[in-house]
Amino acid sequence: MTPTDIPAGYEPHFRKAPLTDPWEPLYSKKTDKGVTVGLRLAPPHTNARGLIHGGLIAALADAAMGYSCAQATGWTTSFVTISLAVDYVGAAEIGQWLAVEGEAIKTGNTICFAQCLVKADDAVITRASGTFRVMPKK
Numbered sequence: 173m174t175p176t177d178i179p180a181g182y183e184p185h186f187r188k189a190p191l192t193d194p195w196e197p198l199y200s201k202k203t204d205k206g207v208t209v210g211l212r213l214a215p216p217h218t219n220a221r222g223l224i225h226g227g228l229i230a231a232l233a234d235a236a237m238g239y240s241c242a243q244a245t246g247w248t249t250s251f252v253t254i255s256l257a258v259d260y261v262g263a264a265e266i267g268q269w270l271a272v273e274g275e276a277i278k279t280g281n282t283i284c285f286a287q288c289l290v291k292a293d294d295a296v297i298t299r300a301s302g303t304f305r306v307m308p309k310k
Contacts, residue, residue, distance in 0.1 A: 177212055178199055178210075178212070179210065179269060179271075181201045182199035182200065182201050182208075182210050183199060183200065183201065184197065184198075184199060185197075185198035185199055185200045185209065186200060187239070189235075191231060192231070192232075192235070194216055195211060195216065195217060195228065197211070198210070198211050199211060200239075202243060205240070205273075205275040205276075206236070206237075206239070206240030206243060206244070206273070206274040206275040206276055206286070207236055207239035207240045207242075207243055207274050208236065208271055208272060208273045208274065209232050209235060209236045209239070209271075209272040209274070210269060210270060210271045210272065211232075211269075211270050212267070212268075212269055212270075213264055213265065213266050213267060213268050213269075213270055213292070214266060215266060217266075217270075218266065222265070222266070223263045223264065223265065224263065224264040224265065224266075224268075224270070224292070226258070226260055229258070229260070229264075229270075229272075229290055229297075229298050230256065230258045230300070232270075232272045232290070233256075233258060233272055233274070233288045233290055233298065233300035233302075234253055234256050234300075234302060235272075235274075236272040236273065236274030236288055237274045237275075237276075237286035237287070237288050237300065237301075237302040237304070238251045238253065238274075238286070238302070238304055239274060240274035240275055240276045240286050240288075241276045241279060241284035241286055241304050243276065244276035244279045244284070245279055245284070245306075248309065249306050249307060249308065249309055250306075250307040250308070250309050250310070251284060251304040251305065251306060251307060252304065252305050252307055253302060253303075253304055253305075254283070254302075254303040254304060254305050255302065255303045256300065256301075256302045257300060257301045257302070258298060258299075258300045259298065259299050259300070260297065260298050261296060261297060261298060261299065262292070262295060262296065262297035262298070263292075263297060264292035264297050265292070268292040268293045269292070269293055270290065270291070270292055271290070271291045271294075272288060272290050273288060273289045273290070273291065274286060274287075274288045275287050275288065279306075280306070281306060282305065282306050283303060283304065283305065283306065284303070284304045284306060285301070285302070285303055285304075286301065286302050286303075286304065287299070287300065287301045287302075288300040288301070288302070
């Protein structure tokens with residue numbers, strides 16, 4: 173993968189996790205509304221039918237929404253997922269750019285609400301919403 177394969181504004185993802193290590197390289201960008209996670213889709217991201225696996229989409233949507241809550245609170249607290257709703261409205265294929273666009277909707281002292289659109293080459297394929305518990309940062 174060359175740098176020209178990555179859309180403008182994305183940088184190597186700022187946070188690593190054992191779950192996402194097999195999906196690398198991941199990229200992200202911070203916006204006024206939240207955090208977007210992106211990746212160029214490849215065979216390790218697929219299900220048995222050759223389509224991008226819904227579990228990968230759900231996991232990245234969960235992460236992007238959590239990061240967006242963290243950004244909305246100045247990265248001073250941590251968040252754990254209380255609930256996650258995912259609606260799949262399309263499919264993605266190998267080679268497409270997947271952008272997982274998180275946005276914090278409402279933050280409070282104990283709860284943050286977020287939403288997310290997942291796009292494959294700019295076409296919406298998933299929408300998600302999540303509720304997150306505010307946790308003290310360790």
